[in-house]
Amino acid sequence: MTNEQMTPSETEPTDNQTAPTPGTDGLADTADFDGETMTDRTLLEARDLSVYYGEEQALSDVDIEIPEKQVTAVIGPSGCGKSTFLRCINRMNDLVDSARVEGELRFDGKNVYDDDVDPVALRRKIGMVFQSPNPFPKSIRDNVAYGLKVQGKKDNVDEKVHTALKRAALLDEVEDQLDSSGLDLSGGQQQRLCIARAIAPDPDVILMDEPASALDPVATSKIEDLIEDLAEEYTVVIVTHNMQQAARISDKTAVFLTGGELVEFDDTNKIFENPEHDRVEDYITGKFG
Numbered sequence: 086m087t088n089e090q091m092t093p094s095e096t097e098p099t100d101n102q103t104a105p106t107p108g109t110d111g112l113a114d115t116a117d118f119d120g121e122t123m124t125d126r127t128l129l130e131a132r133d134l135s136v137y138y139g140e141e142q143a144l145s146d147v148d149i150e151i152p153e154k155q156v157t158a159v160i161g162p163s164g165c166g167k168s169t170f171l172r173c174i175n176r177m178n179d180l181v182d183s184a185r186v187e188g189e190l191r192f193d194g195k196n197v198y199d200d201d202v203d204p205v206a207l208r209r210k211i212g213m214v215f216q217s218p219n220p221f222p223k224s225i226r227d228n229v230a231y232g233l234k235v236q237g238k239k240d241n242v243d244e245k246v247h248t249a250l251k252r253a254a255l256l257d258e259v260e261d262q263l264d265s266s267g268l269d270l271s272g273g274q275q276q277r278l279c280i281a282r283a284i285a286p287d288p289d290v291i292l293m294d295e296p297a298s299a300l301d302p303v304a305t306s307k308i309e310d311l312i313e314d315l316a317e318e319y320t321v322v323i324v325t326h327n328m329q330q331a332a333r334i335s336d337k338t339a340v341f342l343t344g345g346e347l348v349e350f351d352d353t354n355k356i357f358e359n360p361e362h363d364r365v366e367d368y369i370t371g372k373f374g
């Protein structure tokens with residue numbers, strides 16, 4: 086994650102009843118929508134989203150509506166644009182000089198590419214967990230407290246660290262060693278520490294880019310259980326190469342194929358049992374990819 090500092094921009098509230106109420110960072114305050122039940126309310130929406138790296142097109146006119154508080158898996162062969170799509174959601178592609186985005190990516194109805202959206206504030210609402218566990222060379226406590234510190238949140242830090250570790254199913258294993266280095270943990274524990282770090286600032290969305298691909302089967306299984314639990318509170322979008330994993334843990338599945346085209350998006354059961362497109366069936370049954 087970037088260490089860029091916040092640069093809040095000014096936004097006038099809109100009088101449109103259906104539009105989100107922007108805060109000073111141009112983003113909605115989604116607290117209004119908090120609730121524990123699974124809904125089909127769209128939280129993330131792409132409209133004609135295309136991404137280019139220089140001359141090369143990595144995503145092609147993607148339209149998708151991702152529901153809140155569910156797990157959406159993004160699958161497809163290597164190079165089809167899965168990570169590019171994920172990185173569009175919290176504007177991580179801004180950090181790639183050659184990347185150019187066209188179309189819209191709406192978070193709670195607001196296009197995150199609007200001029201008044203502060204990408205640093207956006208990334209606090211839309212956290213990210215990467216393929217390889219990447220804890221900072223700091224204590225377990227400081228790793229989890231990192232996002233809070235960057236935000237200048239100094240109240241109840243210990244309580245928030247405990248809560249995040251608990252939500253990440255790591256507290257029981259590290260409660261007595263919060264001052265030891267995050268790097269001393271096992272790979273699976275490090276990844277759960279990174280999830281705790283992403284959760285601590287209380288985001289609405291957690292993006293995961295192959296979060297278990299570097300882990301052994303036992304650690305993978307713990308991460309999968311955790312992801313399903315997280316969807317009770319957060320909207321989770323996960324890129325995975327592992328189709329069994331997508332089938333096990335996701336509610337919805339998006340299948341991207343070569344050329345950055347989103348070919349099919351539906352309930353996970355439908356995608357794996359009765360896909361609409363032959364190309365999706367061929368991919369799922371291992372005929373290519």
Ligand SMILES: Nc1ncnc2c1ncn2[C@@H]1O[C@H](COP(=O)(O)OP(=O)(O)OP(=O)(O)O)[C@@H](O)[C@H]1O
Binds near residue numbers: 142164183
């Ligand atoms: N920083 C970059 N600069 C230039 N081209 C890039 C960059 N990142 C990705 N690409 C290109 O964009 C296309 C999509 O890449 P992306 O990493 O999004 O695919 P992917 O489906 O996630 O692949 P994989 O499954 O192998 O991780 C590929 O052709 C890739 O080479």
